[in-house]
Amino acid sequence: MTKAVSKVEKEDFEPYILVFCCNWCSYAGADLAGVSRFQYPPNVRIIRVMCSGRVDPAFVLKALKNRADGVLISGCHIGDCHYISGNEYTRDRFERLYNIIIKQLGVNEKRVKLEWVSASEGKRFAEVITEFTNEIKELGPLRK
Amino acid sequence: MKRITEINEKGNSEQSIEDSELYLNKIYEPNLRKLLSKCYQCVRCSGVCQLSKVQSFIPSVIIQRILEGSEDKVISSGVLWDCLTCNSCLQNCPEDINFADIVRNAKYKMKNYYKQNPEEFVAHKGIYTTISEILSEPYIQPNKNLDWVPKECKISDKGDILYFVGCIPYFKFEFQEVDPIPISSLKILCQIENRPIVVLKDEVCCGHDLYWGLGNFEAFIKLAKKNYELFEKSGVSTIITSCAEGYRTFKVEYPKLFEDFDKKFEVKHIIEYIYEKLKQGKIELKAPDEGDINIQFTYHDPCRLSRFLPKSNNLLEKLREIFNLLEGLGYSFKEMTHNKENALCCGVSSWMNCNTRSKALRYSRLLEAKEAGTTLVTSCPKCIMHLSCLQKDYDDVFSIEIKDFSEFMVNLIYVIDSKNNGEVKS
Ligand code: SF4
Numbered sequence: 001m002t003k004a005v006s007k008v009e010k011e012d013f014e015p016y017i018l019v020f021c022c023n024w025c026s027y028a029g030a031d032l033a034g035v036s037r038f039q040y041p042p043n044v045r046i047i048r049v050m051c052s053g054r055v056d057p058a059f060v061l062k063a064l065k066n067r068a069d070g071v072l073i074s075g076c077h078i079g080d081c082h083y084i085s086g087n088e089y090t091r092d093r094f095e096r097l098y099n100i101i102i103k104q105l106g107v108n109e110k111r112v113k114l115e116w117v118s119a120s121e122g123k124r125f126a127e128v129i130t131e132f133t134n135e136i137k138e139l140g141p142l143r144k
Numbered sequence: 145m146k147r148i149t150e151i152n153e154k155g156n157s158e159q160s161i162e163d164s165e166l167y168l169n170k171i172y173e174p175n176l177r178k179l180l181s182k183c184y185q186c187v188r189c190s191g192v193c194q195l196s197k198v199q200s201f202i203p204s205v206i207i208q209r210i211l212e213g214s215e216d217k218v219i220s221s222g223v224l225w226d227c228l229t230c231n232s233c234l235q236n237c238p239e240d241i242n243f244a245d246i247v248r249n250a251k252y253k254m255k256n257y258y259k260q261n262p263e264e265f266v267a268h269k270g271i272y273t274t275i276s277e278i279l280s281e282p283y284i285q286p287n288k289n290l291d292w293v294p295k296e297c298k299i300s301d302k303g304d305i306l307y308f309v310g311c312i313p314y315f316k317f318e319f320q321e322v323d324p325i326p327i328s329s330l331k332i333l334c335q336i337e338n339r340p341i342v343v344l345k346d347e348v349c350c351g352h353d354l355y356w357g358l359g360n361f362e363a364f365i366k367l368a369k370k371n372y373e374l375f376e377k378s379g380v381s382t383i384i385t386s387c388a389e390g391y392r393t394f395k396v397e398y399p400k401l402f403e404d405f406d407k408k409f410e411v412k413h414i415i416e417y418i419y420e421k422l423k424q425g426k427i428e429l430k431a432p433d434e435g436d437i438n439i440q441f442t443y444h445d446p447c448r449l450s451r452f453l454p455k456s457n458n459l460l461e462k463l464r465e466i467f468n469l470l471e472g473l474g475y476s477f478k479e480m481t482h483n484k485e486n487a488l489c490c491g492v493s494s495w496m497n498c499n500t501r502s503k504a505l506r507y508s509r510l511l512e513a514k515e516a517g518t519t520l521v522t523s524c525p526k527c528i529m530h531l532s533c534l535q536k537d538y539d540d541v542f543s544i545e546i547k548d549f550s551e552f553m554v555n556l557i558y559v560i561d562s563k564n565n566g567e568v569k570s
Pocket residue numbers: 182183184185186187188189190203204207233236237238239240241
């Protein structure tokens with residue numbers, strides 16, 4: 001019993017995590033994780049977008065401004081995008097967002113992440129979310 | 145005075161709320177009618193309004209409606225988000241009615257009491273204004289990249305002269321045009337000063353866009369406090385910037401918040417700095433090389449350096465004097481049809497309202513520039529970004545070379561050897 005209590009204390013901080021999933025791969029992957037009953041932490045809020053290319057860097061910044069402790073963007077693997085090259089744009093844009101804005105803002109780089117998850121990777125989706133949530137928990141809240 | 149003792153008695157959190165209210169009162173005037181009461185409806189403002197050239201927008205009618213008691217209607221219609229805050233109306237108003245400032249105050253109301261969402265008017269989905277908002281948070285300590293600092297320049301985090309870079313490192317996300325501004329400015333400063341210049345890694349935004357564009361005064365105050373602390377910590381007495389908006393914000397708005405700001409820090413635009421050094425005989429201007437002889441340049445006066453400075457500030461006259469000297473050396477400078485206080489707007493102020501109408505404004509500005517010369521010099525990173533953005537769409541104005549003042553001057557300055565006691569070397 002005492003063990004369980006200390007564990008709760010240690011993980012007292014419940015982060016807010018925002019996840020953008022593209023409709024065709026990652027959201028279906030999330031669905032599959034659900035249907036297959038793979039467990040993942042309930043800290044994430046998923047927003048479905050048609051393509052990861054729809055995620056404007058401004059969305060990520062606004063999420064960070066409005067209380068998110070971490071933001072994950074997820075789309076189809078390169079080459080698999082439903083709109084052919086949407087995720088290539090995401091990748092390039094994300095790199096610039098990361099290097100030019102996130103780093104220079106002094107926000108820990110681990111708080112913003114890009115991952116490719118396909119519709120068949122339900123298990124991987126759960127893993128990605130678990131891993132990311134743990135990382136953010138480790139970092140603590142963005143707002144101190 | 146009574147207020148201060150009151151604050152001291154209160155708890156910590158209440159104190160900070162009261163404290164921020166205290167600051168807010170210094171920059172926010174909720175009674176718009178009070179600010180407008182002297183208007184006698186001469187309608188000059190509507191005649192010169194730059195926005196009225198491209199859309200229906202009649203400041204004098206808006207003023208009249210507010211004076212007649214329909215403030216609520218005017219504010220809830222949201223029409224005031226459109227104003228460019230270019231200050232052309234103030235320039236021509238016989239009663240010195242500062243309409244742009246009224247718009248600024250109204251924006252605070254529209255945002256906080258009428259729950260209007262300014263986000264839909266902000267360009268680039270608000271990425272740059274959001275950066276400013278994030279920077280204002282106390283838990284954020286920026287870590288700016290200083291790789292751009294030229295090798296020959298020595299910088300430090302303590303000293304007496306600070307170069308304020310501003311938000312250009314973040315603009316890099318989409319704009320490469322503004323990269324040379326800090327590089328050239330710092331080169332000029334280092335060459336002349338010959339000692340380390342303070343450039344801060346954790347410098348934050350001045351807050352200009354939140355103040356004029358979004359009506360987010362709380363974040364503006366937080367940024368101002370952060371800057372004040374940073375400047376104090378680094379022990380600087382002079383702040384030099386190459387940014388028109390930053391300059392004006394430090395010069396005019398910060399002293400409203402902090403009474404001792406102008407006593408503690410002397411704020412200079414790089415134009416003023418170069419002018420002073422020329423007068424002191426510390427630097428000379430170089431005559432043009434063969435290739436430069438045909439360069440015809442003109443100057444776009446940013447609103448924040450022309451119409452937005454107190455009349456006693458003769459920054460633009462100083463600039464013209466520098467240009468006169470250049471002309472004497474063989475460069476050719478020509479004014480655009482609208483110049484100095486009458487300069488046309490670059491179209492997008494504080495990242496607000498980038499649309500077809502602002503495009504028309506920018507286009508007419510560039511046409512004027514084209515008539516006046518091949519190189520357009522200006523002193524505002526935003527003007528550079530907005531104007532060169534339009535060039536990508538219109539072939540006929542594509543040929544104009546848009547440059548920042550520092551970028552333009554960096555190779556034209558010649559530092560006189562101090563051993564020579566200021567004697568001119570040929
Ligand atoms: S120019 Fe001044 S006095 Fe004349 S209508 Fe406009 S605000 Fe009123």
